[in-house]
Amino acid sequence: MKKRLYLELENCIGCRSCLAACTQCGGHEERNRNYVYDVNPLVNRQTMPLMCLHCENPACARSCPAQAIQIHETGAVLSALVEKCIGCQNCTIACPYGIPKFDQEQNLMYKCDLCIDRTKDGIPPMCASVCPSNTLQWLTDEEIENKKKQFNLDNGKWVTSMPYLEGETNVKVNLPGILQGITKLF
Amino acid sequence: MQRDKFFKEIENLNHPNEKLIKTHCSYCGMQCGMNLRVNTQTNKIIGVEPRYDWPVTVGKMCPKGVTAYQQTNHKDRLLKPLIRDDASLKGTTKGFREASWDEAYDLIAKKFKELQTEYGKDSLSVFSGVSMTNEKCYLTGKFARVALATRYIDYNGRFCMSSAAGGFLRSFGVDRGSTLPWTDIHETDCLFIAGSNTAECHPTSMFRIWNVQERGGYIIVVDPRETPIARRADLHLDLQPGTDLALANGIVNQLIKMGYIDEEFINKHTNGFEETKELVKDFTPEYTSMLTGVAPEKIIRAAEIYGKAPNAVVMFARGVEQQHKGVDNVSAYTNMALVTGKIGRPKAGVATFTGQGNGQGGREHGQKSDLLPGYRKITNPKHVEEVCSVWGITPEEMPQPGVSAYEMIELMEKKTIRGLYLLCSNPAVSAPNLNFVRKAFKTLDFMVCSDFYLSESAEFADVVLPAVTWSEDEGTVTNIEGRIIKINKAQEPVGESKPDWQIQVELAERLGKGKYFSYLKTARDVADEFRLATKGGYADYYGATWDKIDKQDGVFWPCKNENDEGTPHMFLDKKFYHPDGKAKICALPYRPPAEEPCEKYPLRLTTGRVVYHYLSGNQTRRIPFLHDMCPEPFVEIHPETASKYNMEHEERVRLFTRRGEAIYKVKITEAIRKDTVFVPYHFGHEDSINLLTIAALDPISRMPEFKACAAQLEKVELKKVQ
Numbered sequence: 001m002k003k004r005l006y007l008e009l010e011n012c013i014g015c016r017s018c019l020a021a022c023t024q025c026g027g028h029e030e031r032n033r034n035y036v037y038d039v040n041p042l043v044n045r046q047t048m049p050l051m052c053l054h055c056e057n058p059a060c061a062r063s064c065p066a067q068a069i070q071i072h073e074t075g076a077v078l079s080a081l082v083e084k085c086i087g088c089q090n091c092t093i094a095c096p097y098g099i100p101k102f103d104q105e106q107n108l109m110y111k112c113d114l115c116i117d118r119t120k121d122g123i124p125p126m127c128a129s130v131c132p133s134n135t136l137q138w139l140t141d142e143e144i145e146n147k148k149k150q151f152n153l154d155n156g157k158w159v160t161s162m163p164y165l166e167g168e169t170n171v172k173v174n175l176p177g178i179l180q181g182i183t184k185l186f
Numbered sequence: 187m188q189r190d191k192f193f194k195e196i197e198n199l200n201h202p203n204e205k206l207i208k209t210h211c212s213y214c215g216m217q218c219g220m221n222l223r224v225n226t227q228t229n230k231i232i233g234v235e236p237r238y239d240w241p242v243t244v245g246k247m248c249p250k251g252v253t254a255y256q257q258t259n260h261k262d263r264l265l266k267p268l269i270r271d272d273a274s275l276k277g278t279t280k281g282f283r284e285a286s287w288d289e290a291y292d293l294i295a296k297k298f299k300e301l302q303t304e305y306g307k308d309s310l311s312v313f314s315g316v317s318m319t320n321e322k323c324y325l326t327g328k329f330a331r332v333a334l335a336t337r338y339i340d341y342n343g344r345f346c347m348s349s350a351a352g353g354f355l356r357s358f359g360v361d362r363g364s365t366l367p368w369t370d371i372h373e374t375d376c377l378f379i380a381g382s383n384t385a386e387c388h389p390t391s392m393f394r395i396w397n398v399q400e401r402g403g404y405i406i407v408v409d410p411r412e413t414p415i416a417r418r419a420d421l422h423l424d425l426q427p428g429t430d431l432a433l434a435n436g437i438v439n440q441l442i443k444m445g446y447i448d449e450e451f452i453n454k455h456t457n458g459f460e461e462t463k464e465l466v467k468d469f470t471p472e473y474t475s476m477l478t479g480v481a482p483e484k485i486i487r488a489a490e491i492y493g494k495a496p497n498a499v500v501m502f503a504r505g506v507e508q509q510h511k512g513v514d515n516v517s518a519y520t521n522m523a524l525v526t527g528k529i530g531r532p533k534a535g536v537a538t539f540t541g542q543g544n545g546q547g548g549r550e551h552g553q554k555s556d557l558l559p560g561y562r563k564i565t566n567p568k569h570v571e572e573v574c575s576v577w578g579i580t581p582e583e584m585p586q587p588g589v590s591a592y593e594m595i596e597l598m599e600k601k602t603i604r605g606l607y608l609l610c611s612n613p614a615v616s617a618p619n620l621n622f623v624r625k626a627f628k629t630l631d632f633m634v635c636s637d638f639y640l641s642e643s644a645e646f647a648d649v650v651l652p653a654v655t656w657s658e659d660e661g662t663v664t665n666i667e668g669r670i671i672k673i674n675k676a677q678e679p680v681g682e683s684k685p686d687w688q689i690q691v692e693l694a695e696r697l698g699k700g701k702y703f704s705y706l707k708t709a710r711d712v713a714d715e716f717r718l719a720t721k722g723g724y725a726d727y728y729g730a731t732w733d734k735i736d737k738q739d740g741v742f743w744p745c746k747n748e749n750d751e752g753t754p755h756m757f758l759d760k761k762f763y764h765p766d767g768k769a770k771i772c773a774l775p776y777r778p779p780a781e782e783p784c785e786k787y788p789l790r791l792t793t794g795r796v797v798y799h800y801l802s803g804n805q806t807r808r809i810p811f812l813h814d815m816c817p818e819p820f821v822e823i824h825p826e827t828a829s830k831y832n833m834e835h836e837e838r839v840r841l842f843t844r845r846g847e848a849i850y851k852v853k854i855t856e857a858i859r860k861d862t863v864f865v866p867y868h869f870g871h872e873d874s875i876n877l878l879t880i881a882a883l884d885p886i887s888r889m890p891e892f893k894a895c896a897a898q899l900e901k902v903e904l905k906k907v908q
Contacts, residue, residue: 010418011392011393011396013385013386013389013392013414013415013797014385014414014797015248015249015385015386015389015797016249016797016798016815017246017247017248017249017251017252017389019249019811020249020252020253020811021247021252023811024233024234024252026199026201026233041855042825042835042854042855042856043855043856043857044412044417044855044856044857045412045413045414045417045855045857046417047414117199118199121199123196123197123198123199124196124245126236129236129238129245129246130236130245130246130247130248130251130252131246131393132246132247132248132389132390132391132392132393133385133389133392133393133396134392134393134396134397150400178400179399179400179418182399182400182402183402184402184403184404185375185401185402185403185496186375186494186495186496
């Protein structure tokens with residue numbers, strides 16, 4: 001059954017375990033490929049991960065003059081093929097979320113490939129495997145549908161989608177505020 | 187066993203030429219399950235893979251856990267024993283030379299014998315820790331009492347968990363850190379969490395904790411800082427450091443006044459209610475607010491939520507325990523569960539977040555100055571007899587009780603204690619009032635330190651012995667829940683390093699005590715003797731065999747025999763461990779922190795941890811990812827306070843108390859009280875915040891008051907810093 005990366009931003013505790021784990025998948029040359037931001041560090045401890053959303057029509061791949069960024073049959077937008085990447089950095093500019101990173105020394109881009117060695121066989125990516133707060137989860141579409149029902153805010157904002165994003169994405173994101181829609185037990 | 191809705195059947199990724207060794211993390215009491223990836227050609231640990239089938243943490247790990255494997259083959263590992271001949275270099279990394287094990291053992295045996303001949307048996311001491319297996323903790327206690335025959339043994343749990351132990355013993359008559367398994371936590375209706383920065387110190391509890399809110403339940407957090415968990419809590423009680431006892435009394439008073447008490451439970455299963463009711467009635471919301479700085483309506487609301495909740499768990503950690511009234515704080519918060527009867531059933535109870543990996547097991551089996559295996563008392567002749575029969579000594583040979591960790595250091599300074607065998611701990615960073623502590627270590631005639639890196643404490647040693655990491659030995663650990671679990675060996679020891687149990691056996695032989703130790707050839711041999719030594723004690727591990735641990739995904743103590751599956755939930759029969767079977771509701775008069783702010787020192791200093799480091803940082807500061815994320819300490823200040831002192835974000839400033847001073851980078855945040863500053867304690871040498879902390883000890887647990895003292899800030903001129 002197809003599973004997707006699902007983000008619940010409300011849960012993030014800023015531990016950056018996802019970044020530590022990103023280096024450990026065995027195929028990432030021990031470099032982490034995503035980001036965790038302190039939202040407003042002088043005010044509070046809110047943090048949020050910024051992961052590649054694996055767009056259905058990815059700007060990074062569209063902007064690549066060398067067609068180095070391939071889309072896997074699972075929908076994962078892969079890191080640039082080393083033999084094709086010309087180091088132009090178009091992708092780092094094109095991505096509306098600033099995801100692709102650039103290795104100055106090797107003159108190569110690199111980005112999240114959703115741990116394709118794992119996810120192609122249905123094993124969760126490292127970040128979602130270790131995330132202690134369940135900010136990052138690896139769920140079936142049915143489970144995501146249930147989340148949508150559980151966190152119904154009646155305003156359609158429960159999850160990132162048009163017009164908040166540039167386009168449809170394989171990764172689903174639940175914005176902060178989910179708890180507002182919950183009925184308390186007592 | 188205990189598989190819940192978070193458990194998913196997931197197969198691990200197997201890389202070619204690799205095998206996975208199931209084990210647990212080396213760090214905190216969560217003891218997250220993990221698989222170590224071992225290269226089958228080099229037989230070295232090369233990485234980590236989540237352990238999805240561990241029921242408590244289902245593959246989850248914090249950044250320390252993810253990178254824990256990098257400790258094993260780290261370039262800083264000690265590969266051979268080190269000897270330093272020039273004692274004037276103590277307190278530095280200089281003057282060490284590599285030596286053989288024979289030379290090191292001979293020197294230690296010679297020095298120990300000389301000191302004991304000249305100054306008596308009790309001139310030697312053992313200072314140990316609980317980030318090691320039950321087997322090692324057990325043998326360390328036996329080594330001190332039988333091989334060294336000294337009364338002076340104590341351990342770093344005095345800086346960690348001892349107040350929780352003292353509080354639970356007084357309230358329940360038994361000290362098991364959690365009365366319920368962690369797999370219950372997300373199913374409760376209210377979590378009352380005091381003095382725990384859970385998101386940073388026990389991150390893998392968080393998915394269960396958040397789930398309480400997702401189900402419509404409540405989270406109440408008590409903390410002077412708006413920690414990540416406090417930020418999302420339904421209610422944040424932002425008290426002044428060191429005022430927990432007043433807050434707990436205030437809430438218990440409200441629970442009584444608002445009618446949330448369970449009279450039948452109180453009458454049948456507890457003592458002490460009437461005295462407590464009488465005492466707490468002065469703690470009105472207004473009076474409690476005056477003492478704690480928490481708004482009266484928040485105190486009332488907290489009592490209302492906790493009182494109404496069908497099931498609730500009271501949880502706490504070092505924030506309430508590391509005070510000179512830590513034991514009282516623990517019993518006072520436990521009162522909340524006892525007056526409402528929210529204990530002794532699933533999804534309700536009391537738990538402390540165990541700090542160290544084996545903080546629970548390590549305090550039960552004889553490393554504490556007055557305890558013997560199985561939580562037996564060294565002052566109880568029957569207990570002594572039971573342990574002597576396993577050890578093969580006579581009761582007359584059993585040393586008297588010693589003193590607590592910090593008090594041992596005081597005796598070193600007074601030259602009552604002249605020799606020290608330190609293992610699994612780094613008190614030159616983690617003890618309070620470090621200027622005094624470091625001076626005391628320099629005063630020692632002879633000091634041995636066993637560690638796998640050259641810690642700040644090892645810098646004071648004459649002989650340093652290379653120990654193994656957790657991944658190069660096997661044994662059991664008792665996790666945050668009281669669940670006995672198995673640590674497995676993933677590779678052979680690096681260099682000439684050895685496990686501490688083996689070091690103790692070999693050293694005992696040099697000291698002429700071989701007959702009590704030589705038959706312990708493997709960790710399993712130690713485990714078998716250890717289980718036998720606990721038999722009949724109330725922390726009874728006799729039935730917790732390694733096979734059963736493996737089959738059942740761990741065994742909760744007590745586990746008395748082969749057929750006993752262990753005890754995940756405590757007190758289900760409403761029987762507590764006091765002789766009359768009742769729990770004690772404790773009437774506890776409030777007293778303020780030992781050192782209150784004054785004109786000269788107007789700020790309250792509190793200390794704690796960050797998510798990237800563990801304890802004294804001796805391990806985590808060496809791991810590149812963790813170092814990059816938090817390379818140096820900082821002082822957290824509210825912007826209004828910073829403005830008063832004319833200090834900017836990231837400016838270096840001087841923080842000082844009556845005991846010491848240090849220079850820290852300012853971190854401005856509104857997520858802290860205006861009267862409080864915070865510094866993490868993971869850093870060594872001149873960066874240690876414990877140069878400033880106070881050694882005011884709890885009268886029962888002998889826990890120092892790390893969490894509250896009076897301090898002052900001062901701008902420094904640039905040239906001073908450079």
